[in-house]
Amino acid sequence: KLKDARNNAYDDAVEALGSARARALIIDFNEWLQCDLDRTGGSATSEDTSASEFAARAIEKMRKKLKKHGGALAETDDEHRHQVRKDAKKLRYAAEFFGSLFDDKRGTRRHRKFIAAMEELQDYLGALNDLATGPKVLAQHGLANHPARDSVVSHDDKNALIRMA
Numbered sequence: 001k002l003k004d005a006r007n008n009a010y011d012d013a014v015e016a017l018g019s020a021r022a023r024a025l026i027i028d029f030n031e032w033l034q035c036d037l038d039r040t041g042g043s044a045t046s047e048d049t050s051a052s053e054f055a056a057r058a059i060e061k062m063r064k065k066l067k068k069h070g071g072a073l074a075e076t077d078d079e080h081r082h083q084v085r086k087d088a089k090k091l092r093y094a095a096e097f098f099g100s101l102f103d104d105k106r107g108t109r110r111h112r113k114f115i116a117a118m119e120e121l122q123d124y125l126g127a128l129n130d131l132a133t134g135p136k137v138l139a140q141h142g143l144a145n146h147p148a149r150d151s152v153v154s155h156d157d158k159n160a161l162i163r164m165a
Contacts, residue, residue, distance in 0.1 A: 055098035078132035
């Protein structure tokens, strides 16, 4: 049942992305980008900054947001922890995207360590999210009392995961 539900959700997403509405959105977005570049004289920003300076500022802004939102994981609810998880994903993906801009020996080493730490953080936050959502997902699909329920739902120690995160 769960595999079928997942496959149906993926099929719906693929269908939506292939729709005329999604294509129109992409075209409109591209047009908007071009208009903004024309308005600013071909520059995406009014300041004269390098790509690495832009990346460093963007990553630092996301890091501060994650630190602020993730500062009190033990005192927050599951929904807030899920938001922290999304913040962590955004930061990691941005860092991966901009990684090639920091290609000196020190930058490469720091980038590798940072990505590893972000992956570990995401694993802990993902496990916390599984603890919160697993029982609800099973109930949604009429599997709350299924004999194999315990093999699907995480039984990790919530407090330990919060400490590790």
